[in-house]
Amino acid sequence: MELPFVIGGIFAVFLLRTLFKRLFYPQPLPGIPYDKESAGRITGDLPSIASTYKELTEFTFPIGRRSLKYGSPIHQLFMNPFSKPYVMIDDPREAADVLLRRNKEFDKSVAAGVWQTFIPYSTIAQRTTPEWKSQRKTWQDSMNPDFLRRVVAKHIYTAAKDLTKLWEARNLKSNGQPVDVSSDFSYAALDAIWTATFGEQLDLAKAQMQMVETGKKIKTRGLDMHSTVQYINELANAWRGALWPAWTRWRMMRNPNYIKYMEVKDKEIDRILLDASARFQKLLDGTSDGEEHDTCAMDLILRRSMLAAQKAGKPIPDPTKDQRMRDELLLFIYAGHDTTSTTLQWFVKYMTNNQEAQTKLRNALKAAFPGDSLPEVEDLISTDVPYLNATIEETLRCSGTAARTIRTSTTDTEVFGHKIPAGTEVALVTTSQWHPPQVSEDVRSPSSRAALEKSGGIHWTSKPAAQNLDQFAPERWFRLDEEGNEVFDSGALFQNAFGGGTRGCFGRRLAMMELRIMITLTTMSFKFLPVPPELNSFQATEQLLRTPRQCYLRLEAA
Numbered sequence: 119m120e121l122p123f124v125i126g127g128i129f130a131v132f133l134l135r136t137l138f139k140r141l142f143y144p145q146p147l148p149g150i151p152y153d154k155e156s157a158g159r160i161t162g163d164l165p166s167i168a169s170t171y172k173e174l175t176e177f178t179f180p181i182g183r184r185s186l187k188y189g190s191p192i193h194q195l196f197m198n199p200f201s202k203p204y205v206m207i208d209d210p211r212e213a214a215d216v217l218l219r220r221n222k223e224f225d226k227s228v229a230a231g232v233w234q235t236f237i238p239y240s241t242i243a244q245r246t247t248p249e250w251k252s253q254r255k256t257w258q259d260s261m262n263p264d265f266l267r268r269v270v271a272k273h274i275y276t277a278a279k280d281l282t283k284l285w286e287a288r289n290l291k292s293n294g295q296p297v298d299v300s301s302d303f304s305y306a307a308l309d310a311i312w313t314a315t316f317g318e319q320l321d322l323a324k325a326q327m328q329m330v331e332t333g334k335k336i337k338t339r340g341l342d343m344h345s346t347v348q349y350i351n352e353l354a355n356a357w358r359g360a361l362w363p364a365w366t367r368w369r370m371m372r373n374p375n376y377i378k379y380m381e382v383k384d385k386e387i388d389r390i391l392l393d394a395s396a397r398f399q400k401l402l403d404g405t406s407d408g409e410e411h412d413t414c415a416m417d418l419i420l421r422r423s424m425l426a427a428q429k430a431g432k433p434i435p436d437p438t439k440d441q442r443m444r445d446e447l448l449l450f451i452y453a454g455h456d457t458t459s460t461t462l463q464w465f466v467k468y469m470t471n472n473q474e475a476q477t478k479l480r481n482a483l484k485a486a487f488p489g490d491s492l493p494e495v496e497d498l499i500s501t502d503v504p505y506l507n508a509t510i511e512e513t514l515r516c517s518g519t520a521a522r523t524i525r526t527s528t529t530d531t532e533v534f535g536h537k538i539p540a541g542t543e544v545a546l547v548t549t550s551q552w553h554p555p556q557v558s559e560d561v562r563s564p565s566s567r568a569a570l571e572k573s574g575g576i577h578w579t580s581k582p583a584a585q586n587l588d589q590f591a592p593e594r595w596f597r598l599d600e601e602g603n604e605v606f607d608s609g610a611l612f613q614n615a616f617g618g619g620t621r622g623c624f625g626r627r628l629a630m631m632e633l634r635i636m637i638t639l640t641t642m643s644f645k646f647l648p649v650p651p652e653l654n655s656f657q658a659t660e661q662l663l664r665t666p667r668q669c670y671l672r673l674e675a676a
């Protein structure tokens with residue numbers, strides 16, 4: 119064969135091979151550590167993620183800890199074939215900086231996923247556009263502290279009381295044996311967020327109590343709604359490792375279960391919206407703006423939109439046709455249910471395993487709310503109990519309920535001195551559970567450096583609060599003030615559990631109120647006694663959230 123043909127052939131094979139690799143193999147971002155073996159296969163990190171998941175039923179924290187192995191607080195993962203690498207930022211300080219101060223370079227990620235499929239018109243599924251801002255503005259007042267105190271708190275309080283009654287019933291039947299309470303939290307949290315959003319009761323904890331007392335299964339509308347809501351958590355798994363996310367979504371939307379749950383959910387929303395609209399049509403007589411009739415977040419928004427139409431002389435809009443309103447209401451339910459339920463499950467586990475902290479918390483609550491009965495709702499939400507605040511912060515830190523929060527770079531930028539091209543998905547660690555590898559100050563962003571200087575120049579890992587991070591210790595959230603008094607310090611550590619910045623958790627105030635009420639009523643009503651090791655695993659099952667695999671309690675009246 120002629121030499122030029124041979125050379126040409128070799129060149130063509132080389133070219134094809136390079137092209138094939140470019141098209142099908144992971145393309146690491148220069149300078150950012152990654153797993154070499156993963157980069158050498160089309161499926162990237164998927165096999166190692168799958169095996170980690172198989173062994174531990176979670177992957178975000180264990181894979182994130184690779185940063186320790188690399189000695190770098192930033193690394194990259196090849197999560198989906200044929201797509202760009204994910205950049206993992208495992209440094210709480212730089213994560214907070216991206217969330218709080220770098221909104222011009224990073225926006226909420228809207229990669230095709232569970233929200234984009236299930237509730238595409240809700241705020242969580244959208245980039246931060248002018249439309250998003252206007253939609254957020256419409257809902258802003260539903261998280262106003264006065265609205266929460268006046269309208270929402272009593273609903274959460276009722277749900278928390280129902281939970282304590284359910285546990286009284288469980289305790290009577292249990293003969294001192296441990297009982298699985300994971301679904302109790304799921305029911306109580308859905309009871310709470312459902313009434314806070316729609317003003318109607320689902321009475322899930324009450325239905326459970328009836329079942330515990332009679333030993334018979336019952337079927338209620340509330341239980342149907344619970345299964346519908348739970349379905350979204352299961353959906354999250356469908357995207358993990360999807361070769362082609364758009365195809366996964368297409369297939370899912372044709373799944374009979376998906377269709378069934380969608381129908382149930384749509385029917386229920388239609389009914390609720392039409393009932394509320396009819397109620398306000400009778401109430402809005404033009405003499406006042408009707409604020410006193412609000413019973414929940416939906417009422418506030420619906421009444422205002424009806425009032426605006428009335429004032430403009432336009433026909434009252436049909437709320438069932440308002441896709442943005444429907445999806446935002448559902449977002450309240452989905453984002454506000456499992457998150458609080460999961461965090462509360464971790465809370466009781468930390469209490470069970472830290473009896474001293476539990477006693478301190480109960481004593482602090484009893485000192486704040488003296489007397490034989492539980493505090494009334496007004497008293498409960500207006501009294502500051504520093505040890506309760508510290509326990510909540512520590513629970514959020516240790517539980518890592520939402521393990522990461524994701525941003526997309528909107529422009530070519532840098533993190534830790536590494537180039538991050540526009541359109542890269544950046545996964546930010548939400549908890550301070552270990553010390554990240556150290557880097558020199560000059561590779562941090564200017565805003566990160568300025569923030570350190572402003573806060574006194576001490577790096578967080580050298581603070582007393584940041585020692586023994588694997589231990590549950592509410593005390594780390596206290597500092598001494600000028601007079602030498604111990605005071606609660608919410609800034610003792612970086613707390614990214616709710617994300618942050620413009621796109622941080624919208625329901626944070628509601629969530630904190632709910633944690634406050636649920637924790638106070640349950641801790642004042644019961645002692646959480648130690649449970650045997652075989653029911654005391656701290657392993658998590660990671661779906662959309664990190665949920666404890668086991669959540670058993672041995673209760674005793676406090």
Ligand code: HEM
Pocket residue numbers: 217226241242243449450451453454455457458461519520522523524548614615616617618619620621622623624625626628629
């Ligand atoms: C302990 C409970 C909760 C935790 C740990 C939690 C955590 C989070 C996190 C990590 C995010 C992403 C933030 C980001 O990307 O920066 C988020 C978003 C969100 N959360 Fe929560 N959440 C909780 C409770 C709630 C509740 C009760 C609601 C009720 C309405 C809620 C509504 C939302 C909404 C609407 C968003 C989307 C915000 C946006 O995209 O702009 N969350 N939450």
